[in-house]
Amino acid sequence: MQLTLWTYEGPPHVGAMRIATAMEGLHYVLHAPQGDTYADLLFTMIERRDRRPPVTYTTFQARDLGGDTAGLFQDACRAAYERFRPEAMIVGASCTAELIQDDPGGLATTLGLPIPVIALELPAYQKKENWGASETFYRLVRGLARPRAGDHVRGPRPTCNILGPTALGFRHRDDLLEIRRLLETIGVTVNVVAPLGARPSDIARLGEADFNVVLYPEIAEAAARYLEKAFGQPAVRTVPIGVGATRDFIAEVARVAGLPPLTAEAGSRLPWYSRSVDSTYLTGKRVFIFADGPHAVAAARVATTELAFDLVGIGTYSREFAREVRAVAAEHGIEALITDDYLEVEDQIAALRPELILGTQMERHIAKRLGIPCAVISAPVHVQDFPARQSPQMGFEGANVLFDTWVHPLMMGLEEHLLHMFRDDFEFNDRSGSHLGKAPAPAAPAAAVAAEPEPAAPSVVPATTRWDAGAENELRKIPFFVRGKARRNTERFALERGIATITLDTLYDAKAHFGR
Amino acid sequence: MTVHTLIAPRPAAGCAEDAVLRERGQREVFCGLTSIVWLHRKMQDAFFLVVGSRTCAHLIQSAAGVMIFAEPRFATAIMEERDLAGLTDANDELDRVVERLIARRPDIRLLFLVGSCPSEVIKLDLHRAARRLDGIFAPRVRVLNYSGSGIETTFTEGEDAALAAIVPQMPAAAPGAAPSLLVAGTLADVVEDQFRRLFDGLGIADVGFLPARRLADLPPVGPATQVLLAQPFLKDTARALEERGASLLSAPLPVGAEGTTRWLQAAATAFHVSRERFQNVTAAGEARAERAVRRHRAALEGRRVFLFPDSQIEIPVARFLAREMGMELIEVGTPYLHRGHLAAELALLPPGAAISEGQDVDRQLDRCRRAAPDLVVCGLGLANPLEAEGIATKWSIELIFTPIQGYEQAGDLAELFARPLARRQKLAV
Numbered sequence: 001m002q003l004t005l006w007t008y009e010g011p012p013h014v015g016a017m018r019i020a021t022a023m024e025g026l027h028y029v030l031h032a033p034q035g036d037t038y039a040d041l042l043f044t045m046i047e048r049r050d051r052r053p054p055v056t057y058t059t060f061q062a063r064d065l066g067g068d069t070a071g072l073f074q075d076a077c078r079a080a081y082e083r084f085r086p087e088a089m090i091v092g093a094s095c096t097a098e099l100i101q102d103d104p105g106g107l108a109t110t111l112g113l114p115i116p117v118i119a120l121e122l123p124a125y126q127k128k129e130n131w132g133a134s135e136t137f138y139r140l141v142r143g144l145a146r147p148r149a150g151d152h153v154r155g156p157r158p159t160c161n162i163l164g165p166t167a168l169g170f171r172h173r174d175d176l177l178e179i180r181r182l183l184e185t186i187g188v189t190v191n192v193v194a195p196l197g198a199r200p201s202d203i204a205r206l207g208e209a210d211f212n213v214v215l216y217p218e219i220a221e222a223a224a225r226y227l228e229k230a231f232g233q234p235a236v237r238t239v240p241i242g243v244g245a246t247r248d249f250i251a252e253v254a255r256v257a258g259l260p261p262l263t264a265e266a267g268s269r270l271p272w273y274s275r276s277v278d279s280t281y282l283t284g285k286r287v288f289i290f291a292d293g294p295h296a297v298a299a300a301r302v303a304t305t306e307l308a309f310d311l312v313g314i315g316t317y318s319r320e321f322a323r324e325v326r327a328v329a330a331e332h333g334i335e336a337l338i339t340d341d342y343l344e345v346e347d348q349i350a351a352l353r354p355e356l357i358l359g360t361q362m363e364r365h366i367a368k369r370l371g372i373p374c375a376v377i378s379a380p381v382h383v384q385d386f387p388a389r390q391s392p393q394m395g396f397e398g399a400n401v402l403f404d405t406w407v408h409p410l411m412m413g414l415e416e417h418l419l420h421m422f423r424d425d426f427e428f429n430d431r432s433g434s435h436l437g438k439a440p441a442p443a444a445p446a447a448a449v450a451a452e453p454e455p456a457a458p459s460v461v462p463a464t465t466r467w468d469a470g471a472e473n474e475l476r477k478i479p480f481f482v483r484g485k486a487r488r489n490t491e492r493f494a495l496e497r498g499i500a501t502i503t504l505d506t507l508y509d510a511k512a513h514f515g516r
Numbered sequence: 517m518t519v520h521t522l523i524a525p526r527p528a529a530g531c532a533e534d535a536v537l538r539e540r541g542q543r544e545v546f547c548g549l550t551s552i553v554w555l556h557r558k559m560q561d562a563f564f565l566v567v568g569s570r571t572c573a574h575l576i577q578s579a580a581g582v583m584i585f586a587e588p589r590f591a592t593a594i595m596e597e598r599d600l601a602g603l604t605d606a607n608d609e610l611d612r613v614v615e616r617l618i619a620r621r622p623d624i625r626l627l628f629l630v631g632s633c634p635s636e637v638i639k640l641d642l643h644r645a646a647r648r649l650d651g652i653f654a655p656r657v658r659v660l661n662y663s664g665s666g667i668e669t670t671f672t673e674g675e676d677a678a679l680a681a682i683v684p685q686m687p688a689a690a691p692g693a694a695p696s697l698l699v700a701g702t703l704a705d706v707v708e709d710q711f712r713r714l715f716d717g718l719g720i721a722d723v724g725f726l727p728a729r730r731l732a733d734l735p736p737v738g739p740a741t742q743v744l745l746a747q748p749f750l751k752d753t754a755r756a757l758e759e760r761g762a763s764l765l766s767a768p769l770p771v772g773a774e775g776t777t778r779w780l781q782a783a784a785t786a787f788h789v790s791r792e793r794f795q796n797v798t799a800a801g802e803a804r805a806e807r808a809v810r811r812h813r814a815a816l817e818g819r820r821v822f823l824f825p826d827s828q829i830e831i832p833v834a835r836f837l838a839r840e841m842g843m844e845l846i847e848v849g850t851p852y853l854h855r856g857h858l859a860a861e862l863a864l865l866p867p868g869a870a871i872s873e874g875q876d877v878d879r880q881l882d883r884c885r886r887a888a889p890d891l892v893v894c895g896l897g898l899a900n901p902l903e904a905e906g907i908a909t910k911w912s913i914e915l916i917f918t919p920i921q922g923y924e925q926a927g928d929l930a931e932l933f934a935r936p937l938a939r940r941q942k943l944a945v
Contacts, residue, residue, distance in 0.1 A: 001567075001593040001594060001595055001596065001599055001606070001609040001610065001612075001613050002593070002594045002596060003591055003592075003593055003594075003613045003616060003617065004570075004573050004591060004592045004593075004594050005587060005588060005590075005591045006573075006577050006588070007570060007573045007574060007577065007592075007594075009570075010570065010571070010574040010578075011569065011570040011571040011574060013571075014571075014574065033547070033633045033665070033666040033667045034543040034545055034547060034666045034667070034670060035545070035546055035547025035548075035549070035550075035575065035633070035665075035666030036547075036571060036575075036666065037542070037543065037544050037545065037546075037897060038546055038547075038550075038575045038578055038579060038897075039574075039578075040544065040897030040898075041578070041895070041896040041897045042578060044896060044897055044898075044899065044900040044901060045896050045899075045900065048900060049900065049901070050900060050901060050903075050904030051901050051904070052897065052898070052901050056542060057542050057543075058542070059541065059542050059543045060667065061667050061668070062636065062665075062667040062668045064667075065637070065667070076542070079541075079878075083878060094571060095569035095570070095571045095633070095634055096569070096571075096633035096634050096637055096666075096667070099600070099634055099637045099638060100637060123597070124569055124570065124571065125569065125595060125596050125597045125599075125600055126596070126597050128570065343587075
């Protein structure tokens with residue numbers, strides 16, 4: 001048993017729902033008790049979908065357990081087919097139904113429905129949401145995809161499938177638009193996008209493309225590997241998050257598609273923005289990353305090579321990607337945190353005291369508690385992750401979005417420099433405040449007086465520690481937005497060393513101790 | 517509308533005898549675990565440990581949006597493959613998890629082991645486990661159990677199961693104790709305080725609330741205890757209280773001006789409060805409630821409403837919508853209909869109101885679309901899809917998560933239904 005206060009991933013059948021809901025003409029019959037329908041509202045509320053997920057739940061009850069739950073499942077299958085007339089059906093069990101071992105696949109097959117019925121085995125007590133999505137997509141591809149008719153003749157334009165975007169995916173909608181446009185710009189025709197927006201009949205013609213683009217490996221890698229083996233379709237595996245990765249992606253596509261080397265950087269602003277002098281203050285900002293595997297790996301590259309941050313910590317809740325994330329950590333001489341316990345993540349953040357957190361919605365809350373700026377870079381999704389505007393993470397526009405969303409939470413560059421420069425100006429008083437409002441201010445650039453986030457709770461300073469007049473005076477000269485922090489750090493420094501009276505020296509010793 | 521304070525439910529009016537449509541099929545409702553979301557806010561020294569699966573954990577966090585809490589007072593002990601395969605003794609595992617939890621949260625006085633679908637199916641005996649752990653940790657921490665599983669409980673029935681598990685822990689009223697009043701069912705603290713003041717005014721001094729905010733504040737119960745239900749879903753809790761000798765007062769629920777007056781009247785009658793005193797104490801609140809409700813009546817009067825089953829509060833709310841807001845009831849769905857507890861409510865429903873119990877969601881959606889209602893009260897899984905079809909909706913979960921009971925909330929309750937219609941009128945996009 002694992003004590004869980006909050007979990008990054010849902011159960012595997014929710015992953016299957018993300019595939020079914022992404023598609024058209026597919027229906028999922030889920031053997032499940034009442035209550036499991038909660039998952040519908042993830043789609044209708046978080047993603048604001050205008051239709052119910054195409055899922056029928058058998059809703060068995062305690063009194064059915066001694067009786068005929070298998071019959072209940074078959075009735076539900078039949079009724080779902082009659083009502084929704086899908087092109088294909090997937091069937092499976094949620095965690096409770098797994099225990100009663102009714103064999104949904106076998107039961108559905110004996111009904112002899114005139115459509116393909118694909119059975120899912122999603123072990124709910126071992127696996128999680130992303131695995132469930134990946135397995136479901138793989139089973140669908142395996143069950144429905146047909147090899148291309150006749151010999152492979154390349155047309156005038158190479159063709160590809162885009163694999164991986166799902167319902168309830170982190171910016172999948174926007175990434176897809178961006179990458180589709182990019183591929184078409186460089187001369188590649190998109191054959192099928194799947195699962196998002198695909199019908200079972202579209203899955204059937206995956207084999208017609210020259211190659212596959214694996215946009216989200218956590219969803220599509222298993223299917224891509226199958227297509228590679230079964231139909232000889234090569235796969236492009238670079239995840240195009242960030243400028244460098246997008247360039248690599250284009251180069252890989254060109255290579256696989258047999259196109260001449262090309263560039264397509266129109267609209268890419270990150271490189272210049274990052275070289276612009278106002279970005280100087282970003283240099284060496286200490287960043288902590290926690291995300292699903294692919295987003296963590298991609299963010300590490302962008303943060304360090306495109307924004308010149310220092311990576312002080314990295315982790316993932318995707319055990320499937322532990323190896324890749326550990327490799328990135330090793331490059332930066334740190335150890336990766338592989339866990340799905342957010343309390344462990346919180347502990348590590350508190351210990352590392354980063355200046356910026358790139359994480360999930362949970363790390364956003366941790367950041368709020370610790371007073372650290374944060375940007376969200378990964379699922380699990382929140383209603384905020386479905387903005388009305390286009391906001392991709394991938395491609396050159398995605399890199400622009402990353403620049404904005406990662407840099408804005410930090411101090412507003414030049415503005416904060418000026419704030420600091422004019423701190424003695426008579427018009428500048430403590431009431432004028434920073435745009436960061438009342439939140440504990442993050443580390444200020446030039447005034448790195450004991451620059452580190454505050455602990456969540458104010459430290460208790462015994463009455464024995466006091467400030468002498470000189471130190472108190474000097475403290476007042478420190479800009480207000482770091483003064484509280486300087487005071488606390490100095491007091492902590494004094495407390496740890498048994499210093500009863502804080503002098504000018506103590507203040508600057510503390511600054512030297514905590515500063516970089 | 518004026519509600520007179522001298523009230524006896526009208527005999528045989530309403531639809532008490534009408535046929536109820538019983539449905540069996542896919543239910544678009546939460547399981548009982550969901551009630552942890554409000555129970556843990558109400559019971560401030562209680563911790564709810566669900567023994568279940570990742571689905572249970574995901575359900576509760578999705579329903580509660582728990583990320584806003586630093587460390588919520590609920591958690592899931594997620595069963596894993598080796599727990600099921602018998603490779604580890606589930607009881608040893610549970611002991612380990614509970615020990616860790618209690619060490620981490622010294623502020624906890626009451627720990628619930630909450631059964632789930634998977635724990636019920638594998639027949640994990642949480643009752644015995646709770647007794648064993650209680651033996652270890654009492655008196656510092658009491659350990660109780662109940663089931664919030666979806667195979668046994670629907671949404672609010674989880675609260676019923678939790679409260680029924682607490683009832684045996686209530687102290688026994690002293691022999692020969694004076695009559696006392698017990699209000700059962702979670703109410704928001706602000707509502708509880710309002711009612712306390714009203715009962716005080718009526719001269720009913722000895723009033724207890726179940727659940728209590730803290731374990732140590734559990735009110736006594738005994739043969740002189742009169743129980744007023746503040747929620748409609750307390751089947752097992754009421755039975756457990758009756759087993760402790762308490763007797764149940766029959767009343768509509770304190771929803772709307774009329775419901776609140778009738779509910780208070782039931783207590784006043786049982787405690788022999790004079791008619792004059794009752795009027796003196798309730799008149800101001802009732803008048804305020806009627807004024808507040810009247811503001812929204814124009815928006816709702818004559819409109820046709822369809823209620824999907826969710827929390828069992830549908831019938832009291834439908835009664836309010838019909839009688840105080842002048843709405844026409846197309847269908848009133850409830851996950852479970854307790855005719856005994858709702859007798860006073862059923863008697864007040866307009867004749868011919870169609871009640872359905874249970875659910876076959878696709879068929880119910882068919883009926884709903886055919887009826888083309890002006891407003892649908894439904895869960896969050898259905899709301900946006902119906903809105904996209906052009907049907908105005910009100911989320912039923914707000915009837916549980918926001919304070920709606922009592923005089924001072926009657927206007928808020930009316931506003932909940934008026935808002936979606938008002939919004940549609942304002943929008944020109």
